[in-house]
Amino acid sequence: MLRRVTNRAREGYEEHRDFVLLAILFTSFRLTALLLFEPGGYILDWSGYYIPGASFVELSDRGFYPVVHYWMDYPPLFPWLAAILYRLSLLLPTWRDPNLWFNLLLGCTLLIFEIGNFVLIYAIALKLRGREGAVRCAWLYAGLFFPLVSLLFWFESFPLFFLLLGVYMIIDKRPLLGGIAAGIGFMIKLVPAFVGPVALKAFPRVSQKITYVLAAALAGLLIALPFLLTNMAFFLTTFVHQASRRPWETVWALLDGYYSGGATPPLEARFDLTTITIPSQESHFPYALVAATFVVVFLILYTRRIDWQDNLKAVAFSGLTIGLFLIFSKGYSPQWIVNLLPFVILLMPNLRGVTYSLLLMAANVLEFPIALVLIPDHSWLFILAVLYRTLLLVVLSMEFGLILFPSVKGKRALHLALVSIVLGTVVGSLPVGALAMRDYAAERYAESAYVEAIDSLRKQREGGVIFTDQRLYQQLYPFLVRGKGLYLLEEDQRLESNMAEVAGRHDTVWVVYADSEDDQRSNPAVEDWLRQHAFPSGVEWLGNARVTRYSTAKVSLQPHPVEASFAAQIDLAGFAFDEGPVQPAEVLHVSLLWRALEPLETDYTVLVHLIDEGERVWAQHDGQPVGGSRPTSSWEPGEEVEDNHGLPLPTDIPPGEYQIAVGLYDAATGERLPRLTEEQGPTEDRVLVGPVIVATGSG
Secondary structure, rough: OOOHHHHHHHHHHHHHHHHHHHHHHHHHHHHHHHHOOOOOOOOOOOOOOOOOHHHHHHHHHOOOOOOOOOOOOOOHHHHHHHHHHHHHHOOOOOOOOOOHHHHHHHHHHHHHHHHHHHHHHHHHHHHHHOOOOOOOOHHHHHHHHHHHHHHHOOOOOOHHHHHHHHHHHHHHHOOOHHHHHHHHHHHOOOOHHHHHHHHHOOOOOHHHHHHHHHHHHHHHHHHHHHHHHHHHHHHHHHHHHHHHOOOOOOHHHHOOOOOOOOOOOOOOOOOOOHHHHHHHHOOOOHHHHHHHHHHHHHHHHHHOOOOOOOHHHHHHHHHHHHHHHHOOOOOHHHHHHHHHHHHHHOOOOOOHHHHHHHHHHHHHHHHHHHHHHHOOOOHHHHHHHHHHHHHHHHOOOOHHHHHHOOOHHHHHHHHHHHHHHHHHHHHHHHHHHHHHHHHHHHHHHHHHHHHHHHHHHOOOOEEEEEEEEHHHHHHHHHHHHHOOEEOOOOOEEEEEEEHHHHHHHHOOEEEEOOOOOHHHHHHHHHHHHHHHHOOOEEEEEEOOOEEEEEEEOOOOOOOEEEEEOOOEEEEEEEEEEEOOOEOOOOEEEEEEEEEEEEOOOEEEEEEEEEEEOOOOOOOOOOOHHHHHOOOHHOOOOOOEEEEEEEOOOOOOOEEEEEEEEEEEEEEOOOOOOOOEEEOOOOEEEEEEEEEEEEEOOOO
């Protein structure tokens, strides 16, 4: 017995060696992907199976099970399989990601069916094209990416197995097993039952047709019966829900004015039958007319003379049925394409089939996640993706139709159509990509937490922008890079030289601070250097970011001795400013030399105002000394502190002669320190220095 089994296995291996080797690689590749590859890539983070209400399995912790205690979007077989696997996963100690064992158990279970799909494609191809053609179909399917993605985040490989099993049993003339496959598949999703009409034509004897129908009905009923007896309403709600949903991701959805993906009620609402429909997504589109059109088109094709005993034509009509369903369906989801790809490979195992497969997968990626995730607020790309995918489905369905109803003219027309689609795709990808990137940037700008800072910095003239947080630098870089120098600096041994280089390149720099850990570590050193070597010209919080402006222009200031005492606590010992004519919109540079006369407890704020004869303030810079790094409470008696200030002049300042007013005040009370005269009496609260000449603007 064992020897006979071994011999048969050896013979089978020798007969199908190329396929067996490919199957081993196919299986190991997908198993490793389940272990190591996370679906969604950089665009999404699904971290497991992206199934609406996927957390339904966790309700079993509270004793609630699908279709018994709440309704689901699809028939009960998969939800219960998932719930059972979840209960088994609880027997294993949880990992850091608590979903590890459930996702792995579910993925490996679905992998069994995906391997079955691979074997069935080979088996069907053996009947259609012989061993060499079957191997070609197998490796073409193995090279497609979407079946792998579907395996990692959806359960489409589960119903696909019963769809392909049903097709194989039809062409192998096994009505009993074919009917069972259709019945079981129908309890997973509706698609596996779509080959039923083909079976009724392909089985030549009436007894075979009856066997098929009874087997399908009995298999489905046996699965449905426990749920019908337990909670018939929740079981039937699955099918009612599909009929009541608004069209989504189809041309019918576009005509209905809906430009997004499918939506269903949240899991917590599914304990109530009244939540089948979503009030915010009521449809006014007469989809019943579309469904009737589908039936008419299908019946016209179905009743035409076809050699149903020709296996190739039976498979072609099955593929055509799936294609028509995807065209006329009320809704569409990207993973559904895996139901069509096997038929593309089986019927066109050549460059033509590969081209259709790649185009379909490209259309899916364009639709989701690019259009629906990256730029959801700009619906034009989503509309384009839906129309593009629908066009591909129409042309591909016509390809299947040509297998059923050969036509030389039709073949030439479809060849021209495919070439046109390929050329249009290649040529159109550049402008479409450019527009998509434009809208992507617009959406990222609109949702940025730093819009105010971006807007403010965009309005500034050319200059340098310094960041000390890498993530903030990366987020703002694309919005600020044009016309400005952007620098990411950190506190290290190169900071002095880097700061000197940046200051040498730009007359003005802005430092952006968002209070992150990186900012807290490196920003103080950056701004300390600028306070000592440049002129602080203003600081403001713009939304979530603080933007500080510094003038780094190379200026030569002539010092002027000043003897002004403020409240016998602080002397203004020196003063320097731009004496040459300054232009509107430029920065007036002012340097002060302070001397502490006694220990100070209060941190005073320095005011530097540019005023005209009528005491109008045209420019000012108020701030604690040395940009806040040397508060007056830190001064030692006799210590001299050099304090720089930059006053940005307005663009509309009239030409003429101005003066600079300097003083000190307590920011908490607004009270200014009085200036003392030689007689030690207070006379005023400021020092006036000038003149400052403002020239006529250059433009």
